Amino acid sequence: QKEVEQDPGPLSVPEGAIVSLNCTYSNSAFQYFMWYRQYSRKGPELLMYTYSSGNKEDGRFTAQVDKSSKYISLFIRDSQPSDSATYLCAMHNNAGGTSYGKLTFGQGTILTVHP
Amino acid sequence: DSGVTQTPKHLITATGQRVTLRCSPRSGDLSVYWYQQSLDQGLQFLIQYYNGEERAKGNILERFSAQQFPDLHSELNLSSLELGDSALYFCASSVGAGGSSTDTQYFGPGTRLTVL
Numbered sequence: 001q002k003e004v005e006q007d008p009g010p011l012s013v014p015e016g017a018i019v020s021l022n023c024t025y026s027n028s029a030f031q032y033f034m035w036y037r038q039y040s041r042k043g044p045e046l047l048m049y050t051y052s053s054g055n056k057e058d059g060r061f062t063a064q065v066d067k068s069s070k071y072i073s074l075f076i077r078d079s080q081p082s083d084s085a086t087y088l089c090a091m092h093n094n095a096g097g098t099s100y101g102k103l104t105f106g107q108g109t110i111l112t113v114h115p
Numbered sequence: 116d117s118g119v120t121q122t123p124k125h126l127i128t129a130t131g132q133r134v135t136l137r138c139s140p141r142s143g144d145l146s147v148y149w150y151q152q153s154l155d156q157g158l159q160f161l162i163q164y165y166n167g168e169e170r171a172k173g174n175i176l177e178r179f180s181a182q183q184f185p186d187l188h189s190e191l192n193l194s195s196l197e198l199g200d201s202a203l204y205f206c207a208s209s210v211g212a213g214g215s216s217t218d219t220q221y222f223g224p225g226t227r228l229t230v231l
Contacts, residue, residue, distance in 0.1 A: 036222075042224060042225075043117060043119070043205055043207075043222035043223050043224050043225050044158070044205070044222045045117065045221075045222065046219055046220070046221075049219070088157075088158060092213075100163065100165075100170045100171040100212060100213050101146055101148060101163040101165070101170060101171050101209065101212060101213020101218070101220070102160045102163065102171050102173055102213075103148075103160060103220060104160070105157055105158040105159075106157070107157045108157060108158070
C-alpha cells in the first residue's frame with residue numbers, strides 16, 4: 001500500500017464548476033501538506049501549503065486537512081480552462097533523520113476544465 | 116519560471132550507457148533535491164543535498180549517484196541504464212535544509228530521459 005493515495009482521474013468539468021481533489025495517507029507522522037500544480041511538460045509549482053487540520057483559503061483555492069481521518073482536499077471554485085493541469089498532493093513528516101527534506105507525493109489527478 | 120535550471124531538456128541514450136543530469140538551484144538556495152517521475156510510480160524522491168552534504172535519501176538505485184558542488188549546482192549520474200529508467204527527472208531547490216514548515220521546494224523544468 002502506498003503512503004499517499006490519490007485518484008488519478010482524469011477529471012473533466014465545465015468552466016465555472018467547483019472541483020474537489022482528494023488524497024488519503026497512512027503515515028501519521030506527516031505534518032505538512034501541500035498541493036502542487038503541474039502543467040504539461042513543466043515542473044510542479046506550489047499552490048497551497050497547510051500545517052494544521054482545518055481550512056486555508058487563497059483566492060479560488062481552498063485546502064482542507066483532516067488529520068484524524070488522514071484526508072486532505074483541494075477545492076477550486078469557479079474553475080477556469082487555465083486550471084487544466086495535473087494536481088499533486090505532497091506531504092512532509094518533518095521527522096528529520098534520513099527523510100529530512102523528502103516530500104511524498106500522490107499519483108496526481110489530471111484535471112480538464114472545458115470552456 | 117521557478118529560477119531552477121536543468122540541462123539537458125531531453126536525453127536519448129541506449130541501455131547500458133551512463134548519463135549526467137545537471138541542476139542549478141535558485142540563487143541563495145542551499146538545498147537541492149532530485150525526483151524521478153514516471154507514469155507508473157508517480158513523483159518519487161531520490162536524494163537531497165544541503166550545502167554540499169547528503170541530507171536525505173529515498174529509494175535511489177545503487178546505479179544512481181549524485182553530488183553537490185561548492186558553487187551549489189548538482190549533478191545526478193545514472194549508469195548501466197535500463198529501459199525502466201526512462202522517466203522525467205526533476206531537480207528542486209529550497210533555502211534551508213528542508214525541515215522547516217516554510218522551506219518551499221521550487222522545481223525545475225525537468226530532464227526527459229529516454230533509454231532505448
